[in-house]
Amino acid sequence: MSTHAITVTLNGEERTGEVEARLLLVHFIRDHLRATGTHIGCDTTSCGACTIMLDGLPVKSCTLFAVQANGCAIKTVEGLATNGEVHPIQEGFMECHGLQCGFCTPGMMLAALGLLERNPNPTAEEIRWGISGNLCRCTGYQNIVKSVQYAAAKMAAGGK
Amino acid sequence: MTEITSESLGGIGQWVKRKEDPRFVHGKGKFVEDIYLPGMVYGVFVRSPYAHAKINGINTEAALKVPGVITVVTAEVLKGLKLDWMPTLAGDTQAVLAGDKARFQSQEVAFVVAKTQYAAADGAAVVEVDYEELPVVMDPEAAKAPGAPVIRDDKEGKKDNHIFNWKSGDAEATDKAFAEAEVTISQHTHYQRVHPAPMETCGCVADYSKITGQMDLYITSQAPHAHRTVFAMISPFQEHKTRFISPDLGGGFGNKVPIYPGYVLAAGVSFLTGLPCKWIETRSENIQSTGFARDYHTTTELAATKDGKITALRVNTQADHGAFDAQASPTKWPAGLFNICTGSYDIGAASINLDAYYTNKAPGGVAYRCSFRVTEASYIIERAVDALAQKLNMDPVELRLKNFIQPDQFPYKSCTGWEYDSGNYQAAMQVALDKIGYPELRKEQAEKRARGELMGIGVSSFTEIVGAGPRKDFDILGLSMNDGASIVVHPTGTVTARLGVKSQGQGHETTFPQIIAEELGIPQENIKLEEGDTDTAPYGLGTYGSRSTPMAGASTAMAARKIRAKAQKIAASMMEVSEEDVEWKNYKFQVKGVPEKSKTMAEVAFAAYTAAPEGMEMGLEATVYYDAPNLTFPFGTYICVIDIDNQTGEFKVRRFVAVDDCGTIINPMIVEGQIHGGLTEGFAIATMQEIRFDEQGNILNGSFMDYLLPTAVETPVWELDKTVTPSPHHPIGAKGVGESPNVGSVPAFVNAFVDALSHLGVTHIDMPVTPWKIWQILKEKGIAE
Ligand code: FES
Ligand code: FES
Numbered sequence: 001m002s003t004h005a006i007t008v009t010l011n012g013e014e015r016t017g018e019v020e021a022r023l024l025l026v027h028f029i030r031d032h033l034r035a036t037g038t039h040i041g042c043d044t045t046s047c048g049a050c051t052i053m054l055d056g057l058p059v060k061s062c063t064l065f066a067v068q069a070n071g072c073a074i075k076t077v078e079g080l081a082t083n084g085e086v087h088p089i090q091e092g093f094m095e096c097h098g099l100q101c102g103f104c105t106p107g108m109m110l111a112a113l114g115l116l117e118r119n120p121n122p123t124a125e126e127i128r129w130g131i132s133g134n135l136c137r138c139t140g141y142q143n144i145v146k147s148v149q150y151a152a153a154k155m156a157a158g159g160k
Numbered sequence: 161m162t163e164i165t166s167e168s169l170g171g172i173g174q175w176v177k178r179k180e181d182p183r184f185v186h187g188k189g190k191f192v193e194d195i196y197l198p199g200m201v202y203g204v205f206v207r208s209p210y211a212h213a214k215i216n217g218i219n220t221e222a223a224l225k226v227p228g229v230i231t232v233v234t235a236e237v238l239k240g241l242k243l244d245w246m247p248t249l250a251g252d253t254q255a256v257l258a259g260d261k262a263r264f265q266s267q268e269v270a271f272v273v274a275k276t277q278y279a280a281a282d283g284a285a286v287v288e289v290d291y292e293e294l295p296v297v298m299d300p301e302a303a304k305a306p307g308a309p310v311i312r313d314d315k316e317g318k319k320d321n322h323i324f325n326w327k328s329g330d331a332e333a334t335d336k337a338f339a340e341a342e343v344t345i346s347q348h349t350h351y352q353r354v355h356p357a358p359m360e361t362c363g364c365v366a367d368y369s370k371i372t373g374q375m376d377l378y379i380t381s382q383a384p385h386a387h388r389t390v391f392a393m394i395s396p397f398q399e400h401k402t403r404f405i406s407p408d409l410g411g412g413f414g415n416k417v418p419i420y421p422g423y424v425l426a427a428g429v430s431f432l433t434g435l436p437c438k439w440i441e442t443r444s445e446n447i448q449s450t451g452f453a454r455d456y457h458t459t460t461e462l463a464a465t466k467d468g469k470i471t472a473l474r475v476n477t478q479a480d481h482g483a484f485d486a487q488a489s490p491t492k493w494p495a496g497l498f499n500i501c502t503g504s505y506d507i508g509a510a511s512i513n514l515d516a517y518y519t520n521k522a523p524g525g526v527a528y529r530c531s532f533r534v535t536e537a538s539y540i541i542e543r544a545v546d547a548l549a550q551k552l553n554m555d556p557v558e559l560r561l562k563n564f565i566q567p568d569q570f571p572y573k574s575c576t577g578w579e580y581d582s583g584n585y586q587a588a589m590q591v592a593l594d595k596i597g598y599p600e601l602r603k604e605q606a607e608k609r610a611r612g613e614l615m616g617i618g619v620s621s622f623t624e625i626v627g628a629g630p631r632k633d634f635d636i637l638g639l640s641m642n643d644g645a646s647i648v649v650h651p652t653g654t655v656t657a658r659l660g661v662k663s664q665g666q667g668h669e670t671t672f673p674q675i676i677a678e679e680l681g682i683p684q685e686n687i688k689l690e691e692g693d694t695d696t697a698p699y700g701l702g703t704y705g706s707r708s709t710p711m712a713g714a715s716t717a718m719a720a721r722k723i724r725a726k727a728q729k730i731a732a733s734m735m736e737v738s739e740e741d742v743e744w745k746n747y748k749f750q751v752k753g754v755p756e757k758s759k760t761m762a763e764v765a766f767a768a769y770t771a772a773p774e775g776m777e778m779g780l781e782a783t784v785y786y787d788a789p790n791l792t793f794p795f796g797t798y799i800c801v802i803d804i805d806n807q808t809g810e811f812k813v814r815r816f817v818a819v820d821d822c823g824t825i826i827n828p829m830i831v832e833g834q835i836h837g838g839l840t841e842g843f844a845i846a847t848m849q850e851i852r853f854d855e856q857g858n859i860l861n862g863s864f865m866d867y868l869l870p871t872a873v874e875t876p877v878w879e880l881d882k883t884v885t886p887s888p889h890h891p892i893g894a895k896g897v898g899e900s901p902n903v904g905s906v907p908a909f910v911n912a913f914v915d916a917l918s919h920l921g922v923t924h925i926d927m928p929v930t931p932w933k934i935w936q937i938l939k940e941k942g943i944a945e
Contacts, residue, residue, distance in 0.1 A: 020278070027277075036194040037187015039410070041359045042443035046864035049359060077187030090185040094177060097833045101665030102184030103191065103359040103410025128872040135864075137359050137411050138665045140840030141872035143833060 006070040010035060011079025019066045026050040028066035029076060037077035037106045041135065048134030051107035051114075052076050058114030060133070077106035080113075088154035089113050089147075098147030100138035108134050112148045121152055164747040164760075169677040170684030172892060175829045179669045179685075189408040195365045195378050197436035201230055203426055204280035205445065206270040206287045208262030211298075211520040211857020212309065213291040215261055215269070222286040223272055228279030230433070232287060233271040233425060235259030243428055245314075246394055249386075249418060249636055250494075252323075252485035254523060255314075256421045261294065263311055263483035264522050265857050266448035271425045273437065296520045296857040297321060300457060300478035303517035311483055311518045323485050323516040328499035329576050334511035337472030341463035345547045350926050351536050352850040353455040353480070353521070355447045356528040357869065358664070360410020362450055363440035364423050366430035374401050375430070379423060381406040381692075382416040382662055383702025386639055388694050390419060396431065406692035412664035413841070414526035417488040417704050418451045444863040451488075452521070452851060453528030455480035456536045460501075460544040468554050470563045472509040473502055475540065479516040479525070487525025488704065489532050490634045490641060496532025499576040500625045503541035504585050504795060505563040510575050520857045529841050529902040531626045531705035538622045542907030543924065546619075550918055556619050556911070557598065561586060564621070571888070578625060580793045581887050581895075584821070588883045589621055592797040592819040595881055601801060609919055612943075614804035618912025622904035624794040626896040627710025631787045636701060642785045643707070644698025645715035647676060647723060649780040651769040653762025655680070655687040657719075660700015661712040662692045666898060667830045668708065672716050674826050675892060679720035680727075681747030681761045698783055706794075706896035709826070710887075715786040717891035722782035727764045730780075733773040734759055792887045792895035796820040798839075798908040804916050807944050809935030811913075813843070813876035818905070821883045823895035831897050832880060838901025839878050844870050845902070846909035850928050868928075917941075 007016045010033055017032045029038050029052065038061060041049030050062040053075035080087040089109045092098060099105040108131060115122060115130030122130060127148045128141065136144060162168075170176045183189050220232040235257040238244035245253045258269045270287050274280035297303045297311060303321035312318050338344060364379040375397045381387045384404040392399035409416060422439040429437040441450070456477050463472040479495065481487060489496045495514045502510050527533070545563070549556040564585040565572045572580040592598075601617050608615045628634045634641035643660040650656070657676055663669065673687035691697055700712065724744060731749035732739040735757055742749050750758035768780040801815040818839060825831050848868040852860040861867045886893025906927070913929045914922055920941045925933060938944035 022278070030193075031196075031277075034196070035187070036191075037189075039191070039360070040193070041361075041410075042864040044443070044863045044865040047359065047443070077185070081186060086185070093185050094181040097178065097829050099181060099184055100667065100833055100837060101359065101409060101411045102180065102189050103665075105184050106187050109185065128875075132871040132873045135359065135869055135871060137357065137413070137841070137869070138837045139833060140836030140838075140878065141875050142836045142878055145872065 004067050006067055008069050009073040011075055017066065021065065021067055023066045024062055025064040025066045025069050026061040029061060035076050035078050039103055039106060041103065048111055049104055049107045051110045051134060053110055053114065058111050077109060080109065089151040091154065092147035092150035096143050096146040096150050098139065098144045104134060104136040108136060108144060112151065116152055116155060120156060164681055166678060169681065169747065170674055171678035172674055172824065172826050174674060174827065176670055176674060176684060176827055178667050180667060191360055191408050191410055192363045192365060192378050192380050193440050197365065197367055200436040200438055201273050201275060201429065201433065202277040202280045203271050203273050203429060203437055203439040204277065204284045205268045206272065206284045206289065207266045208258060208269050209265065210262055210291055210293055211265040212294040212296045213262045214294060215258060216290040216292055218270055219288040220270070222288065223283040226279060226283040226286065228275040229283040230273045230275065232283065233257065233273065233429065238428065241428060243395060243424060246419060246424055247390060248484055248486040250485045250487045250489055251491065251637065254484035254486055256424050260314060264520050265859055266445065266522065268421045273429050298519055298521070298853055298855065298857055300480050300517040303519055311520060321518040323481055323518060324494050326495045326514045328512040329510040331511040333509040334472045334474050337509045338463045338474065341471060342466045343464045343552060344461060345544065345551050346459060346461045347544055347547045347924055348459050349540060349543055349924065351454040351456040351539055352927050353452050354528060354845055354849045355452050355851055355867065356413035356415040356526065357447055357867065358411025358413050358415050361441045361443055361446040362416060362420055362422065364426050365436060365438045366426040367436040368430040368434065370434040375427065376403045376405065377427060378405045378407060380409055380416045382412045382664060382704050384662060384692055384694050385660055385699050386636060386701050387419055389639060390637065404694045406662050409662070409664040414453060414488070414528040414530065414704055415451050416664065417526055418486050418524065420450055447851065447867055448859055448862040449522050451486065451526035452482065452524035453526050454536060458540050460540040462544050462548050464548055468552050468559050468562050470505055470507050473507050475501055475512045477514040479514060480519050480521065481516050481525050482519055482521040482523040484523035486523035488527055490628055490636055492633055493532060496527065497625045498533040498537050500534055500578060500623070501537035501541050502574050502576060503538060504565060504621045504623045506565045506569065507575060521853065527705050529838060529899050531624065531899055532628065534625050535903045535906065538903045539907050542620045542622060543910060546911045546914065547923055550923060557593065560619065560621050561589065579790055580623065581790055581889055582885050583623070583793060583795050584883060584885050585621055585795060588795060588819045588821050589797040591881050591883060592799050592817050595879065596799045596815060596817040598799065612806060614806045614916045616802045616804065616912040616916025618800040618908045618910065618915055619797065620904050620908035620911060621797045622795060624900050624903055625791050626706035626794060626899065627788060627792045628705050628707055629791055630789060639701060641701045642787050643700035643712040643715055644783055644785045645712055645719045646698045646783040647719045647781060649723060649765045651766050653682060653686065653765045655682055656690065657687060657716065658690045658697045659712045659716065660698050661703040661708040663703060666708065666834065671826045671830055672713065675713060675716050676720050679717055680724060706899045709894045709896045710788060710792045710890060711786070713894055714788055714891050715784045718786045719782040719784040722784060723780055727761060727780060729776065730764050730767050730773060731759045734764065734767050789889050792823065792890055794822045794895040794897060794900045796900060796904055798904050800908045800912045802912040802916060804934060806938060809931040809938055809944070811931065811934065815879065816876050817879045817881065818901060819881045819883065820897065820900055821885050822897035822900065823884065823886045823890065824893035825884065826894060834898050835880055835901045836878050838899060839905045840870060840875050842902045842905030843876060843909060845927060846906050847928050847930065
């Protein structure tokens with residue numbers, strides 16, 4: 001099978017790879033770049049555990065080929081904190097008990113961040129719709145909604 | 161010195177933030193799939209497309225030609241290693257790979273090993289299996305029909321599909337009560353087949369060294385010690401050279417209790433090749449082949465007086481166990497704790513008769529957010545009580561109040577033999593009624609009905625039975641169901657504690673240190689908790705059945721107390737007084753009546769390593785395997801309000817009030833989170849989740865595309881409240897909470913749906929209750945166009 005050379009910027013750092021055309025982006029991120037914070041929860045684009053930011057937009061990385069991300073900027077959970085300082089969305093999840101097993105959390109935080117970038121002051125209902133592409137089996141979502149509200153308030157107050 | 165308080169320590173009852181969270185929010189959790197070892201190979205299964213088929217041959221030639229493929233393992237290969245069959249935790253056997261025939265759709269038939277996961281999948285796609293289809297058996301009725309195909313013809317002399325019969329209670333007394341009853345009801349329910357579907361699927365990485373004979377197995381296991389012991393019993397691996405490491409688990413809910421063929425195969429491949437082998441199932445494989453839950457077909461009957469005093473309960477169940485009996489039930493309890501089905505009610509006589517059958521479905525029968533079939537028990541009794549209320553035209557709350565076990569009856573001996581430790585059911589009910597405004601809701605409902613609008617109010621007053629359990633009654637494959645706690649206080653006064661249980665998101669690293677903080681007066685942040693590594697953790701049967709707090713929590717408190725007892729001696733010697741003159745007060749040792757003369761635990765710890773009294777062993781540590789005298793019995797009342805569109809059948813849960821009593825609360829934040837999660841799973845089971853099959857045994861919804869789970873949009877907003885009735889026998893009075901919300905909420909939802917339609921003559925709707933099912937009823941009743 002032929003391979004392709006690709007280059008992405010992962011959390012601000014340029015990374016390259018030689019990949020098969022069929023390689024899923026999530027596998028590239030995890031298996032090749034070894035950024036394992038991005039998870040895989042399904043094989044049908046249903047769960048959002050693999051959510052990342054691709055050129056500033058949240059996408060399910062299991063639903064793109066790695067070659068499609070060639071030349072793009074990728075932000076994963078590992079890139080949320082800056083200079084050791086937690087991002088308000090991370091802080092929100094820790095303050096409001098927005099996670100239990102933590103498996104859905106990276107994808108959930110990135111989906112929420114995508115929402116807050118579009119809509120900095122969402123209602124609880126808007127948050128629920130904003131994360132509706134992401135499944136969580138542990139929390140019942142109620143504290144995730146609170147976590148996102150916490151982050152929204154913090155970001156509005158100039159937290160980031 | 162500033163005063164030490166429970167709050168300053170982060171002790172029991174404190175709202176302490178989780179220690180687990182930082183690593184997860186930075187993407188630094190370590191799940192099994194995150195483990196990459198040098199030279200690692202990958203395994204992918206070939207699975208049976210048929211639910212029941214003879215296997216005439218397997219051709220691996222094409223697969224072996226796929227670039228990257230190293231080997232293909234079949235049942236024949238395993239047979240040489242005596243690994244083609246393995247024991248299940250229920251004492252049955254299960255095929256590791258199908259050799260003679262496939263017994264359920266998606267059963268493991270071959271294991272293709274390759275240098276990459278993609279290559280292994282390529283190889284699996286071209287393995288040719290010659291199947292000969294056989295007639296299928298898809299439910300207990302078909303399983304027991306005369307002439308039904310025998311699924312387990314691998315078992316010598318097996319001529320039918322019956323697994324076991326189990327009886328409990330007093331059939332004679334029950335029959336007599338029914339014969340004399342003024343009123344009886346009979347209700348048939350099917351608790352559908354559901355799958356726990358934790359967000360992380362199952363998998364493992366096996367790493368065997370041919371040089372040292374050491375096997376390291378990173379595994380998604382809720383019970384690493386028990387799994388290791390079973391491994392050692394069936395395989396060439398010796399227990400002391402086998403290390404099971406269950407790292408961060410992405411949820412479990414019972415799904416990670418059974419032993420799966422993938423674990424055995426990865427270990428076998430690593431053993432044969434000397435290379436690390438990784439097996440991670442896909443989501444579809446997870447819900448098609450690993451531990452399902454429930455699938456109980458039950459007829460529940462109640463006998464009562466005209467004014468609503470329940471006199472007897474009769475239960476007849478046919479249990480569908482799938483192709484191998486791989487349920488996780490303690491030996492003595494083939495149907496788990498199902499005979500807790502008298503629930504919260506003082507019922508004079510009960511009789512339970514249960515038959516379990518093999519069918520051509522995936523094995524399981526796991527305790528999905530449930531303590532061994534208590535979910536099934538709670539569902540039938542809470543539904544039946546509502547059915548009786550309907551028949552008597554009595555308010556379901558009034559009927560419940562009339563039949564509750566009274567506070568002064570505890571400890572209460574149920575007619576099926578359980579001793580309920582403590583409870584106050586009325587109190588929990590009252591909190592719920594007040595919070596939701598019950599009388600006003602009934603008034604509103606009456607007005608709405610008059611206008612033709614549909615609204616239902618569902619009540620459930622459940623009793624849980626958790627913390628299995630006491631050694632005299634509980635073992636799995638002979639292994640006593642106690643869990644160890646090991647605590648070491650270091651010279652500088654910090655602590656490392658290790659437990660035999662295994663968190664899957666419950667926050668053990670936070671809550672168990674809170675217990676130790678409270679007992680030892682050492683700040684919670686100075687206490688580290690480790691679990692999941694069989695090389696370091698004390699033995700234990702694992703985390704499921706809400707058993708961590710009742711069992712390991714008790715061991716933790718008792719180990720801490722053992723340490724405190726030794727520390728008291730050291731403190732006395734340090735202060736040069738006799739031991740009797742020292743008391744533990746305000747989280748430190750002080751000389752009785754002389755509060756200014758005191759020693760903190762940290763000071764004592766240092767002395768334990770530097771100046772232990774003559775004749776005493778140095779150091780400060782203890783290990784305890786606490787054998788609880790009884791189980792614990794959490795309870796609560798849930799009330800749910802649902803509005804239904806009378807034309808489309810669409811519904812909305814308008815309110816859901818959950819009042820839980822789990823005894824002493826260790827961390828209110830974590831308890832709240834557990835309840836939110838459990839209620840959401842209960843909602844999912846009542847309205848969405850069901851693994852369905854067609855007549856040929858094909859799974860109709862074997863992926864997340866069609867196995868419906870709630871997102872944030874469908875999930876109701878939960879309103880929580882509590883009462884606190886400590887367990888009298890648990891060292892800290894805690895009862896366990898992880899499962900109550902699932903156990904208790906499912907009947908509350910269904911009761912609400914039926915209540916909304918009861919005036920139309922509807923007495924029951926089987927789960928999942930969907931808009932489509934409701935619409936069909938409305939159509940039949942001439943309500944919907
Ligand atoms: S892994 Fe489930 S949506 Fe990507
Ligand atoms: S925290 Fe476990 S799946 Fe969301």
